[in-house]
Amino acid sequence: MGSPLPSLACLDCGKLSQGSRCPACATARRRSKERQRAAHRPSPYQRGYNAEYRRNRAIVLADGPCCFVEGCTAAATTVDHILPLSLGGTNELDNLRPACRRHNASRANRLDWEA
Structure with missing residues (x-):
């Protein structure tokens, strides 16, 4: 050794x-x-995570309990912005999708998710 x-x-x-x-x-x-x-770092509210986000987050997680990434079997515990807030996205339902914590955090503020 x-x-x-x-x-x-x-x-x-x-x-x-x-x-x-x-x-x-x-x-x-x-x-x-x-x-x-x-x-x-600004507060969550200042970054756009307001009452509309919390309301729509609950709806998305209730409708889609599984992560959006194909092959991922983890439960969705967060929601992912398809177009990130930092790039002009909104908290509307059509811009949110269910995600597990791992995949939501690894995507960051990119436009498309990459493995």
Whole structure:
């Protein structure tokens, strides 16, 4: 087997670690970046997820309990905007389709879903 990784001084606290930061400092740094990112993100309402969206989401999920992706057997727990809100889409029923969390998150704001 190979030799163990050399110990390095953490860039933040100076403790010896296997990477550039010790686990505690790495976790603190990640959480700090997540807080900064969240502070700059508009609220769901400001991004277009209003009462109309919530009402139509319930209708779509009741009508289509399965994910829209062919071959996916996961239950639809979210709705996907066919034309994303960020690209001018709406919360109307004809622009929403049922999706599992995995496929909805992986599609992001692209126009067509790609595997």
